[in-house]
Amino acid sequence: MSQQDKKVESKESKLVRRNFLKMLGIGTACAGALVGTGSLVAKAQGTESATAVPPPKIPDYDWNKHKWAFGVDATRCIGCLRCVEACKAENGVTQDAHHFRTWVERYVYLEGEERAHVDSQSDAQNIAASGSEKEFRFDNRYKDAKVEKAFFVPKLCNHCTHPACVQVCPTGATYQTKDGVVLIDHSYCIGCQYCVQACPYGVREFNHVMGVTDKCTWCYHRITKGLQPACVEVCPVEARVFGDRNDPQSPISAFLRNNRVSVLKPETGNAPNVFYVGIDKEVS
Amino acid sequence: MPKHIVRLFLLVAVLAVAALTAKQFFTDRSYYAYGHYRGDSVAEIASDIPRFRGNEYCKSCHARQYAAWSESLHNNPAAGKHVKCEVCHGPVGQHPSRERAPLSLDERIALGGKAQAPAPGDTTAEGKLPVPKDRTKCIQCHEAMPGRPAAQRQVVLAAHAGTEQCTACHDPHSPKINFAALAPPPKGDAVAGKTVAATCAACHGPAGASVNPAWPNLAGQHAGYLINALQAFKSGARANAMMSGMAAGLSDADMKNVAAYFSQESCKTAGGESAKAVLGKARAASCALCHGPAGVGGNPSWPNLAGQNPDYLSDTLKAFQDGTRNHPVMTSVAKTLSASDIDNLTAYYASARCK
Known part of the structure; x- marks a missing residue:
């Protein structure tokens, strides 16, 4: 092959490349326009029907008609921990002393002491008393002590009006429903645990088997069927109250009307929806 | 514009289009239906089946x-x-x-x-x-503990029950012991009762000492218990081929009178093997709370056991065990006893002094 031939060939191939790039450019523009209009159309349709988006397909339930809230009367709690065990059974929470969706704390003020002694059911001595990490009870360590004041405080997710956990979630795996419940979509959770750190109340736990964050849902699968959350269902002394704030006859509406209530850590601005009666300011 | 810059723009455009297209494919259709999350997950979470059913x-x-x-x-x-x-x-x-x-x-x-x-x-x-059997279930709520509100019924275990199980005295379904029902029964007329007792004499002996060790001695038994037993036979709450028929013919007054008669008769101790009786005495601590320290003098609605025929006692315990006889307390207590426990206990009570 001669030198000239080579030159001609390279010129031809350049032409081919140029053509190819041109085609590519045009093709990209077309595809872009197509997708762009497509998404615009989709968006337009979305905004059009934003008000008409039907609520999630839950039988006999419309989340626009409810506004759930929870009450805890610490003056009634007897620390029997039936709620803790019921929650684990109902929701399949890991059966050990390190994973809880709800728990109970014991505050004990001894005579002559300023600060409270605080323990919960996962405390080693209490686990020793129950004899198993699947059952829970408070031991009687203060029975011979000079106790000035003592009380139990059930804790659970506050389902805040302005939830910090939802704000920090990078994938939209945790969100707030229209009826005021903060849920976790396990299939979208990537296990980064930003939410665990963002929650000022420490209510989120990490499920090491599934690699996702977990927390109280107020038993969303129960309340949407007209049932009470499991912990409320088993509480033998009505220390836990649950209901719909839209219904003035509901237990929670009566609870909020008839009691002077407080929330935990109001200064964080999360605006919790679990309301407490009978707790000291030390409880947070 | 220089060519390489144009190419750069083109490349960015291509990547942007690829990303947007991929997003179309990978974003769940329900995402953004209600907000920055997968809308279908709400119904998925709500579809779990409740385990507590009320x-x-x-x-x-x-x-x-x-x-x-x-x-x-x-x-x-x-x-x-x-x-x-x-x-x-x-x-x-x-x-x-x-x-x-x-x-x-x-x-x-x-x-x-x-x-x-x-x-x-x-x-x-x-x-x-x-079905929780031991007392750990009860003390989860009822053990006296700082922090429990005063309105909650609480007991100091050692003082209230020693090492006894709660179900020995309380029925968990209805935990309050009905002391009103245990009040001493109205007194019957022992003299009138003696005539009624003539029909009992064939089996239970003229003075309440039974002719067959399988049948109970009645002499010295609490009148209240005897009345309850007769009423149970009459109502069918207790069943016995012989006694159901006998009790059916008795009026309330007859029952009171015959109970008064047998209760004031003096009892005879049946007697039992002394070796077993020693073992039985140790096991009898759990019975003492209701049947009296030595099988006598407990609550008048519950029977004295001291001096009773051992065969009758063991038949009774076995009937509680297999459910042919039922009592909120005794049914659960009897089920805690082994065959040898029953042998020893009946020997102990049979040989215990009945007065």
């Missing part, structure tokens, strides 16, 4: 226990107490087992149509719920 569900089969419970202190809405079935027995879940009572199609649709696999170690998988 009292009404239990009531449909366990009506007797439900009735006892609903009248008891464990169901006292006025005081805010609701110790529901599942508080002590745990979640109903799929109990009874799906083989015995599978969910109907409607039921499954109502529950969201999702089958739920039983959790590991779940007793409901076998269709049975736990």
